[in-house]
Amino acid sequence: MLTVDHVFKRYADAGDALLDVSFHLGKGEMAFLTGHSGAGKSTLLKLIAAIERCSRGQILFDGQNLNRLTDRQVPYLRRKLGLIFQDYKLLFDKTVFDNVALPMVVAGVGPHEVARRVRASLDKVGLLGKENKYPLALSGGEQQRIGIARAVVNKPALILADEPTGNLDPELSAEIMHLFEQFKQVGVTVLIATHDIDLVSKLNHKVLKLEHGRLLGQHA
Ligand SMILES: Nc1ncnc2c1ncn2[C@@H]1O[C@H](COP(=O)(O)OP(=O)(O)OP(=O)(O)O)[C@@H](O)[C@H]1O
Numbered sequence: 183m184l185t186v187d188h189v190f191k192r193y194a195d196a197g198d199a200l201l202d203v204s205f206h207l208g209k210g211e212m213a214f215l216t217g218h219s220g221a222g223k224s225t226l227l228k229l230i231a232a233i234e235r236c237s238r239g240q241i242l243f244d245g246q247n248l249n250r251l252t253d254r255q256v257p258y259l260r261r262k263l264g265l266i267f268q269d270y271k272l273l274f275d276k277t278v279f280d281n282v283a284l285p286m287v288v289a290g291v292g293p294h295e296v297a298r299r300v301r302a303s304l305d306k307v308g309l310l311g312k313e314n315k316y317p318l319a320l321s322g323g324e325q326q327r328i329g330i331a332r333a334v335v336n337k338p339a340l341i342l343a344d345e346p347t348g349n350l351d352p353e354l355s356a357e358i359m360h361l362f363e364q365f366k367q368v369g370v371t372v373l374i375a376t377h378d379i380d381l382v383s384k385l386n387h388k389v390l391k392l393e394h395g396r397l398l399g400q401h402a
Contacts, residue, residue: 183207183209183243183244183339183340183371184207184230184244184371185205185206185241185243186204186206186226186229186239187240187241187242188202188204188239188240189229189236189238190202190203190238190239191222191226191234191395192237199222199225199395200222200229200392200395201394201396202239202397203222203226203239203395203397204397207373209339209371210366210369210370210371211371211372212363212366212371212372212373212387212388213372213374213387213389213390214375214376214382214385214388214390215373215375215392216377216389216390216391217391217392218393219377220394221392221393222392222394222395223344223375223392224375225395226392227342227373229248230248230263230340230342230373231259231263231265231342232259235248235249236248243259244262246259261289261338262336262338262340263339263340263341264330264333264334264336264338264341264342264370265343266326266330266342266343266344267329267343267344268346269349270317270325270326270328270329272325272328272329272332274317275316276316277313277315277316278309278312278313278320278328279304279313279314281317281328281332282313282328282332283296283297283300284332285332285336286300286335289336299335300313300331300335303331303335304331306331306334306361306364307327307328307331307361309327309328309331312324322350322354323357323358326346326349326350326354326358329346330346330358330361334365339370340370340371340372341362341365341370342373343372343374343375344375345375345376345377346362346376347359347378347381348377352380352381355381359374359381359385362374363385388401
């Protein structure tokens, strides 16, 4: 489902961010991406989301070689991805419903189907009944759940999360990870970049460890 094959990334102004990184994630597999600040975690997620391009090597996702993706094909790739960020990236002047609906509205889905899928997504993250509230009326953990509902509303094959629990306390972080495990159970592949070694060690998933751009090892 996702194959990262001898990938290098060099930024013109900052040098090598990734050096010869290779790994594979199958359908319904969940993995953590760990490593020190600047190790290359966000860069790797950006390459998989086609926000940045590899300098060398290739990434295959869902049968597609991302090197061959044209700019016009990028939005179609993104619909198969659910992106989740540390700072949630919510629109604070929009309701919970409108935040979650956004990717489908952009994709041109009709209002009836949007309403049905938004409610299904909010149900999965435990926020059904809060669709008319504004994000600032909700707690940090709930705001991240809005971000997750928005990420899964298009039923992505792959979830990419960059420090999704970075602003949450340990209990809320564990709840968010549990949500990711539920998506994994229904066949979604999940890759989570995190500093939270404590949480990683408590959960039994593959760990990809980056150090100065190199993949040091992978263990289950
Ligand atoms: N857009 C960019 N332009 C130039 N250099 C960049 C860019 N993005 C990242 N880098 C550099 O690439 C290296 C890897 O950074 P990256 O953000 O991928 O690390 P990270 O592991 O995600 O770190 P953190 O945990 O602090 O987010 C760093 O040296 C960083 O300065």
